[in-house]
Amino acid sequence: MEIRQLQYFLMLCKELHFSEAAFKIGISQPTLSQQIRVLEDELGIPLFDRMGKKIAKTEAGELLECYALQVIQQLDNAKKAIADLNDLHTGRLRIAVLPSDLDYRLTEILIDFRKEFPNTKVQVFPTIESLQRVLNNDVDIGISLKMNADSRLEQIPFYTETYSLFVNEKHDFAQKKSITPAELVNIPLVLYPQGKCGRDLIDTWCVKQGIAIDSVMETGSATSLFQLVQEDIGATIQPSQLIENFHSIGIVSIPIENAPIRELDIVYRKDRYLSKAAEAFIKMMIEKF
Known part of the structure; x- marks a missing residue:
């Protein structure tokens, strides 16, 4: 049983005349008659009583009409739902993002996205395995440190x-205008634990600079690190623009000479359909950052 056959059947139910139904469908009367016979043969029961040029639905025809209307309606609902998805009215967007400071800085973008697309469900997964989550199709978009192609x-x-x-x-x-890598060695620091992307980036940079730093306290939250700095427990090394997002009081940012640099990529699978919602979010990310 095909959707096309059900559509022919419902038109015939409406018109109760083969010629009129065939005309409105845009096919020949013999073609319509053949398709109805195929449908009746499959079901093993007549759907119409033929009385010369007039026809009437049988009990089986009445029953099939009821269910066929539901099928066609559900198909129409599916088409509209997909159209809405393409228009960002519904759907889901899953994002894998580096934890700590970056997921915090996404908040403003998420708020703006929600205002513009209130019916799109967004799920953010902080993880250091953003690339793998994308490759596994666990998420639609990943945000990660720049990587090899x-x-x-x-x-x-x-x-x-x-x-x-x-x-x-x-x-x-x-009051210093800048600080050298060598001056960092003897400063009490509060940092992310080793294994965090931000900490690993700093440790790799230290090796290249020929210095070794240590921490007096470690935490995985950028917010808590800045709170520790506010309480003068230690200093911290963080992305230069991050302070603007915490509205911190009593904290000073000092540029580091030959500072660590991080490059960020947005990634998604080439062989996977990128929804309009995902495209819109990527555009917001690029414009915001």
Whole structure:
């Protein structure tokens, strides 16, 4: 049983005349008659009583009409739902993002996205395995540090930033215009734990600079690190623009000479359909950052 056959059947139910129904469908009367016979043969029961030029629905025809109307309506509902999905009226967007400071800075974008597309459900998954989540089709979009090219992925560079030293305004270095890598060695620091992307980036940079730094306290939250800086527990090394997003009081940002740099990519699978919602979110990310 095909959708086309059900559509022919319903038109005949409406017109109760083969010639009129065939005309409105846009096919010949013999073609319509043949398709109805195929349908009746499949069901093993007549759907119409033929009385010369007049026809009437049988009990089986009445029953099939009821269900056929539901089928066609559900198909129409599906088409409209997909159309709405393409128009960003409904649907779901899943995003894998580096944890810590970056997922925090997404909040403003998520708010704007929600205002513009209130019926699109957004799920954000903080993870250091953004690329793998994309490759596994667990998420639609990934946000990660710049990586070597992968032929399976579309990679869009969207942001590059340097790191700075953040200290309490009463810190001895608070008035400095810049700080050298060597000066970081003896400063009590509060940092992310090793294994976090931000910490690994800093440790790799330190090796290249020929220095070794240590932390007096570690936490996986950018917010808590800045709170520790506010309390003068230690200084922290974070992306230079991050302080603007915390509206912190009593914290000073000091540029680091030859500072660590991180480059961020938006990634998605090349062989997977990128929804309009995903395209819109990517555009927001690029414009915002």
